[in-house]
Amino acid sequence: MTTMTEASVREFKMPDVGEGLTEAEILKWYVQPGDTVTDGQVVCEVETAKAAVELPIPYDGVVRELRFPEGTTVDVGTPIITVDVSGGAAPAEAAPVAPVAETPAEAPAAAAPVPQDAPSVGSGRQPVLVGYGVATTSTKRRPRKGPETPAAAAQALQSELNGHGGAPAAVDRPRPLAKPPVRKLAKDLGVDLAAVTPTGPEGIITREDVHAAAAPQQAPVPVEPAAPAPAARPAGVAAPAAVSYDGARETRVPVKGVRKATAQAMVGSAFTAPHVTEFVTVDVTRTMKLVDELKQDKDLQGLRVNPLLLIAKALLVAVKRNPGINASWDEAAQEIVLKHYVNLGIAAATPRGLIVPNIKDAHDKTLPQLAEALGELVATAREGKTSPAAMQGGTLTITNVGVFGVDTGTPILNPGESAILAVGAIKLQPWVHKGKVKPRQVTTLALSFDHRLVDGELGSKVLADVAAVLEQPKRLITWA
Secondary structure (H helix, E strand, O other): OOOOOHHHEEEEEOOOOOOOOOEEEEEEEOOOOOOEEOOOOEEEEEEOOOOEEEEEOOOOEEEEEEOOOOOOEEEOOOEEEEEEOOOOOOOOOOOOOOOOOOOOOOOOOOOOOOOOOOOOOOOOOOOEEOOOEEOOOOOOOOOOOOOOOHHHHHHHHHHHHHOOOOOOOOOOOOOOOEOHHHHHHHHHHOOOHHHOOOOOHHHOEOHHHHHHHHHHHOOOOOOOOOOOOOOOOOOOOOOOOOOOOOOOOOOOOOOOHHHHHHHHHHHHHHOOOOEEEEEEEEEOHHHHHHHHHHHOOHHHOOOOOOHHHHHHHHHHHHHHHOHHHOEEEEOOOOEEEEOOOOOEEEOEEEOOEEEOOEEOOHHHOOHHHHHHHHHHHHHHHHOOOOOHHHHOOOOEEEEEHHHHOOOOOOOOOOOOOOEEEEEOOOEEEEEEEOOEEEEEEEEEEEEEEEOOOOOHHHHHHHHHHHHHHHHOOOHHHHOO
């Protein structure tokens, strides 16, 4: 049978698909052992704390082993798939282990067989260097160079345990075998080692032996009177049932991946940044009319044109007029970091949880470019293909809770950002317009900001500017 040499085997390790990620869950394998793969072929899909990512294999060959099943969370740097790149050679059979030379003083021990599917990382059975597998060389025990007679062996062991060489001290009885720390413990507890029954190997007294011998000698500890026994339970009355969960009517979902990362981020943000939330209700009737007009514009045909597009543009205008809102707090350096760019995050609900990808350099984009970027962002998020890079580096965020019919909310800041704008549902409501009560399209905006770097004046100005643009969209021209 042709053997598979070490040079022909390639182990593909779990990569760090984001910045600083330490683990990922294998969602789905696209290949099985025996399949032929080519350089760049996607072999599996994994979910990190930020997104689901497809992993391509970096070489050609034949799949020999999938190290982990679907649903397993694997540390970054751990081999997840083994590929034979020699041209399809069959895997080598386990080589027999050379017998270890034994000394007369040691009895032969039967070597336990190692299963071929034993994991090479994290099994705890053998020392292993991550990425290199379990060492295949056998371990040899150095023959003990000791005395040949039992009496001489006891004398040598006694000398070693006592911390010095030579013959043992002259005593009428053999000195009990115990290590120096155990002897000190016995001295502190007033225990005579000669009266202790050893349980350690080769007759050595252990710490547990000393404690067991000291227990009867210690003074009894006064205890409180025992509580009266409970009255006998009347016949026919059942004992209270232990607390349990109804598996037929309850489902437990492990918290991992995106949901776990979101939960940790929100808790960290809520208890780190002092949140302040302000609200404004605004008439967006003119904005809704402009949306209808833009949908007919030939320059925007095929692009995503909706109220969120104009709200995003309004926020960018407000940031330009109030640049201090676009910042972050550096706790370590005790500095406020002003950002001269806007990576605009858009909160998106996906089957795997809430994610916040952002539009890079949104401040430099025209309205058609912003519409195109927004459409791509939403489509990618719905498909679950958002990359970790798309969710890094955000500076401000918009969350549209209005799509669920909600009037408004108090959003929690995305970690590292200074503000987040929540947009409520746009509804037809009675509104005073030009001195008369008329039905108008109205919505409520909520702006949460980090009060360490954004004071009430700055936060209020930003929210007021967003509302003013949505009420009079022509300000997009005059203020931009």
